[in-house]
Amino acid sequence: MKNEIEDWEENVQMLTDSIGAVVPPDGSVSRVRKARHVGAGFDTNIWHTMAEMGWLAITLDETCGGLGLGLREATALLKGLGKGLTPEPITPAIMALRLMADAGEKILIDEALSGEKIILAAWQATPDSVDPSAGVSIKDALLYGKKISIEGGLAAHAFVVTTPHGICIVPKDSKGLTIKSTPMHDGTFTTQLIFEGVKTSSLACTNMERSLFEAQLMHCAYLLGVSERAFEITLAYLRLRKQFGVAIGSFQALQHRSTEIKIQLELARASIAAAAGAIDTGKSHRHCQMNAHRASTRVKMLTRLVAREAVQMHGAIGYTDEADIGLYVRKAMTSVGLYGPEYRLRENYMALREIQV
Known part of the structure; x- marks a missing residue:
């Protein structure tokens, strides 16, 4: 051990x-x-x-x-x-x-x-969906439906599309495939894929759910990094900015709010560590999925809290494009909704908790 x-x-x-x-x-x-x-x-x-x-x-x-x-x-x-x-x-x-x-x-x-080709997963059907099989169907070897919110999809050479029957690998230039791009507030782009009779073959894949909750956990670790750095920048500003001749970080009200963020950061770290440890040590599928949903929910709530408080503590400068903290706020706003909203993750967590084992 x-x-x-x-x-x-x-x-x-x-x-x-x-x-x-x-x-x-x-x-x-x-x-x-x-x-x-x-x-x-x-x-x-x-x-x-x-x-x-x-x-x-x-x-x-x-x-x-x-x-x-x-x-x-x-x-x-x-x-x-x-x-x-x-x-x-x-x-x-x-x-x-x-x-x-x-x-x-x-x-x-x-x-x-090798980096020769960029191949990305396309799993989500609607903004509130956490079902990788939803949104598409296959009839007579033709793929119909849509997938949304694919980060970096404009540069992809192919997409791995999750379906009710497994996965389909769809090249970007496939006949019947329409790729729509959406510019995001942080300067990146997400894409939506519309399939109108795309010729394809389905490959059996038994671990779609596991692949999804592992991706959810990695995404919430990314959000934790965004939140940690945003908090570091905010603390540095509280030490620098002065009012009434003293640093605003000495004000008790701001100290209390900073302490709350610190507590939530520690809880988020612990949740991710527990979820990752459960997966790595071979815990049951249900146990791992519950831990991933719990960690994702907690980190998404943390990300919203840190972004909100960063703007409040910086004042108007916190939302400007010139200030680095503004970039972190924008990333938080655009990324927190990916891989499922908090309420849907909570619902799934409670449903899994009720299962008798």
Whole structure:
């Protein structure tokens, strides 16, 4: 047990150190600013760097060319990327690889791991949906329906579409596929896929739900990173800004509000750690899913709290485009609703809790 614990902790440290290849140690977000509203909303050169670092392969089994690491390592990586507002769509890419591996698709996995092709998961049917099989149907080998909210979809070469029968791999230039882009407030883009008789074949995939709640957990680790950095910037401002001759951070009312954020941050960290640990140590599917839903709900609530308080404590400057905190607020606003709203996750958690085992 000791060696196992030491192994994953050592892996987390190495991954944390490697994040400096993409996220500047000084906290600069100048690269993120330059990528906003340009092209697909992220830098494909950075994408190749991520592929070379092995980040896309982090949870993929070694037999498929992956690193074979767990969710504890993956969430540590995503938290670090969240601190730097990294716009590259790594979570849907990791999810797509997991789905393809489960379905036995080897060739595209190799192309995705090399960075040669960007392949993203398309799983969500409606903004409040957490059912990966919803939104599409297959009739006579033709795919109909739609999927929404695919991060980075403008740069994708293909999509892994979840269906009631498994997965379909749909190239971006497929006949009958319409790709609609939506510019987001943080400078990135999401895409909606409309399938009108797209010729395809379905691959059996038994772990769609697991792939989804693992992606939900990685996404909430990213949000935790966004929240942590936003709080750090806010605390620095409270020490700097003065009123009545003293730093506003000395005001008791702001200290109490800051303390509440600190408490919620610690609870969020603990929730993610518990959920990731449950998955990595082989707990039951139900137990892992419940922990992932609980962590996602808590982190989404935290993200809204930190964004709201950051604007309140900074004043009007907190929402300006020039201030770094404004970028974090925008990222929080656009990303918190992805991978399911809090109320739907709570509903699913309670439904799972009621199941007699």
